[in-house]
Amino acid sequence: MTDGRKREVRITRGRLALYHALLLGVVFVFWHLMTNPLLVSEEFARNTAFFFGKPLLVLEKTWDWFAGGKIYEHLLVTLIETLLAFGIGTALGLGAGLWLALSPLASALADPYIKAMNAMPRVILAPIFAVWFGLGILSKVALGITLVFFIVFFNVYQGVREVSPVVLNNARMLGAGAGQLLRTVYVPSAMSWVFSSLHTSVGMAFVGAVVGEYLGSARGVGYLILQAEGAFDINTVFAGILVLTAFALALDALVSFAENRLLVWRPGQSETDLL
Amino acid sequence: MQAGSGAALALENITVTFSARGAGTQTYTAVSDTTLTIAAGEFVSVVGPTGCGKSTLLNIAAGLLEPSAGNVRVLGESLSTINRHAGYMFQADALLPWLSAQDNVELGLKYRGVAPEVRRLRAEEWLARVGLAGHGHRYPHQLSGGMKKRVALAQMLILDPKILLMDEPFSALDIQTRQLMENELLDLWSADRKSVVFITHDLEEAIALSDRVVVLSAGPATRPLGEFAIDLPRPRDVNEIRLTPRFVELHRQIWHAMKDEVLKGYARSQRV
Incomplete structure (x- = not known):
């Protein structure tokens, strides 16, 4: 019975993937038709091509980047910025979240400032970071950190607050000291919340990196887009967006993979381990 | 370790008063002037209506909660922190997920x-x-x-641990699993006779497992209403022992006392 059901799901999934591909194809064909003088007037095609670029040229540009090897250096820079922002932002958020969640006084004291800093549109800090840290990767990492920190911080804070009192008492009865409680109960509980917000925080680290590059840099995919925009090279801009999108999807898939590995203990996370 | 005192765990004149939720000077007395002594190797069940402060009493014994008045003695020594000689089995899932x-x-x-x-x-x-x-x-x-x-x-x-504190540990299980677990508990316990405080609202479970059953009054201000020695022979099988005439007799006797007193307590609490 379960076999039948599973097969059914798989067929639907396969179909779905096919429809997804078809939908993408339709969009590209429509794009192509609107920007070439086949069905539409030459003037209309010229105008749309100016604003939206031509799909074949965009794909060609993308192909050139990868085949010519030019893109890898920029992708690597963006990746490094994203990973650094994510790693440092998570570590800081975890530390601050644990500290404030376990210390009511510190929490009460810091509360309005945390709220204010979170409410502030932090992208506006990018120019300041550029002044402080220069146009290298540091200013991008700093921007990413400010974005990642708050996501992780609030999740850790929540995670610590929501530790089951029964589990906590159980650990105490088993003889846990304060440090052991922190390591075996609070941190794992907080980490589960951090992991469940991985998609958002990695995404934010990526946004920080790209926005930082776009506002001023010498390398990175955001820099490529900035350069192309300056030259009104709309095809390259779209190629850059395409690469960034694919890159973000790849990162997201990586996060899903890590999530499934790290949260095996969570109900519903890994069906294969179930009886 | 003090063999002279005999008691593994002694709750002496315990009173627990909580300040009521929200502002104000209102207080709620969960447990009032309760004395309970558990001898080394004794299996004692505490029964009482739901919400009568049984868990509060157990948390006091575990050192998780400090009594407003009264004293807890563990193996003759006064308890001031977590009870290191006790193991605690919780009603809810307490495993680290x-x-x-x-x-x-x-x-x-x-x-x-x-x-x-x-x-x-x-x-x-x-x-x-x-x-x-x-x-x-x-x-x-x-x-x-x-x-x-x-x-x-x-x-x-x-x-x-020398002392086992069990707070309705099997109440969430279906009846078959529950009886299996009860038998298993008795097997494990008979291997090295620890002192057990077993909290339950199920009188049958209490009689089948214990050497002694303590009946608590309804809350607030819970206190023990009576004690009944269970003289059923060991080793026991919880399924079979329920059918013996002595079990039925004990059940009738305790239930009678419990029902009367609980109803009395209930009526009193309604009048106030």
Whole structure:
């Protein structure tokens, strides 16, 4: 019975993937038709091509980047910025979240400032970071950190607050000291919340990196887009967006993979381990 | 260790008063002037209507809660922090969900700084004793309700506590699993007779397991209403013992006392 059901799901999934591909194809064909003088007037095609670029040229540009090897250096820079922002932002958020969640006084004291800093549109800090840290990767990492920190911080804070009192008492009865409680109960509980917000925080680290590059840099995919925009090279801009999108999807898939590995203990996370 | 005193655990004139939720000077007395003594190796059940402060009493004995008045003595010594001689089995799931069954059972030894190889072996031994050999790699959510209780039992017993505090540990289980667990508990207990305080609202369970049944009044201001020695022979099988005439007699007797007093207490609380 379960076999039948599973097969059914798989067929639907396969179909779905096919429809997804078809939908993408339709969009590209429509794009192509609107920007070439086949069905539409030459003037209309010229105008749309100016604003939206031509799909074949965009794909060609993308192909050139990868085949010519030019893109890898920029992708690597963006990746490094994203990973650094994510790693440092998570570590800081975890530390601050644990500290404030376990210390009511510190929490009460810091509360309005945390709220204010979170409410502030932090992208506006990018120019300041550029002044402080220069146009290298540091200013991008700093921007990413400010974005990642708050996501992780609030999740850790929540995670610590929501530790089951029964589990906590159980650990105490088993003889846990304060440090052991922190390591075996609070941190794992907080980490589960951090992991469940991985998609958002990695995404934010990526946004920080790209926005930082776009506002001023010498390398990175955001820099490529900035350069192309300056030259009104709309095809390259779209190629850059395409690469960034694919890159973000790849990162997201990586996060899903890590999530499934790290949260095996969570109900519903890994069906294969179930009886 | 003080053999002279005889009592493994003594609650002396315990009163617990909580300040009511919200502002104001209103207070709520959960437990009032309760004295309860558990001898070494004695299995005592505490029964009472739901919400009568049974768990509060157990938390006091565990040192998780400080009484407003009164004193707790553990093996003759006054209790001021967590009760190191006691193991606690909770009503709700208390296993750490992010640890496998094996790691959960090892936890107490880990806290005590026991070497990894030693605690791994001992945890495997205990998992086998509670009938879960080969299930150590599973996480709590992958275990059935009964299996989780077995892990919790092993987690508690691996530390070899002198006193077991059990707060309606099997109340969430279906009746068959529950009786299996009760028999298993009796088997494990008879191996080295620890002192047990077993909280339950099920009188049958209380009689089938215990040497003595303490009946509590309805809350607020819970106090013991009566004690009944259970003279049923051991070893017992909880399924069979329920059918013996002596069991039925004891059940009738305690239920009679409990019902009368509980109703009296209920009526009193309604009048106030």
